[in-house]
Amino acid sequence: TVLLPVYNRAGPLVEAVQSCIDQTWRPIEILVIDDGSTDDVPSALRRFGDQVRLIRKDNGGVASARNLGLARAQGDFIHFLDSDDVLLPDAVANAVAAFNAVADADLCYGQGQWIDMRETPPRTKPVRFRQHANPIRALIVEFAFTVPTVMIPRWRMSALPPFEED
16 A cells, blocks of 8 residues: 555645556555645546545544555555655565565655756755664664655554544
8 A cells, every 4th residue: 555645735645646656566456635725636536536545534633644645555565655755666565575575674765856946947865775784773773765665564553553633
């Protein structure tokens, strides 16, 4: 399940959802949680038909949207994606392959690249591979990975406390 919370970003959401549909790995559930948007997210998603499952809720913030999405997700893995982010076509396949290689892994993350689409031409920051001498410390102290690169087994997420909504 690719879990996409959205609030008033119907435009960027279309590109994010298209990047999910373009994934090389199947089957994939694309679950969009509309957190009380006023910019007509259902109309923006209509072009995707039944390839996307939309759940609407009153505005409560990104944590509440993710919690609802986790409760409704049906896939064996959860891949977090923000509504203004996109996935490369092999992102899900690579994460699933990583879990197949390390069957008892609790989390998989990859590299991301920052691109500012507000500028013409878009401004990018170079991709850099981050290695951590102490990965546990990096998880606690540093911003070790970005949310849109994270995949976690659904059973693991259900065993953890929910995201804090306050």
